[in-house]
Amino acid sequence: MEKANKKCSCQEHLEIDAIAYCQECKIYMCNKCINYHGALFKNHHQNNLGKGYQDNYIDICKEENHSNTIK
Numbered sequence: 001m002e003k004a005n006k007k008c009s010c011q012e013h014l015e016i017d018a019i020a021y022c023q024e025c026k027i028y029m030c031n032k033c034i035n036y037h038g039a040l041f042k043n044h045h046q047n048n049l050g051k052g053y054q055d056n057y058i059d060i061c062k063e064e065n066h067s068n069t070i071k
Contacts, residue, residue, distance in 0.1 A: 006049060008033060020046045 006018040008030035018028030022037060023045035029037055038046060 018049055020048050022046055 006021075006028045007014055008016045008018050009027035010030070010033050013030045013032060016030040016032065019031055020029045020034050021027070022029065022041070024041070025037075025044065027037075028049075029046070034046065037044070
């Protein structure tokens, strides 16, 4: 069974598929929101939701001296 696409968290875009997820804000973003969010929050970790992404990879380690990227 294929997983349904995540939708944008913005109230005005709830029907639009999300293309990214923000680690700090815990929100999903569509192509309309991602640029605004990136300009406002330059230090936030935005993860692209490519084909086959997994929800269990959403939480990136925030421990000091650990990598903030999934390898």
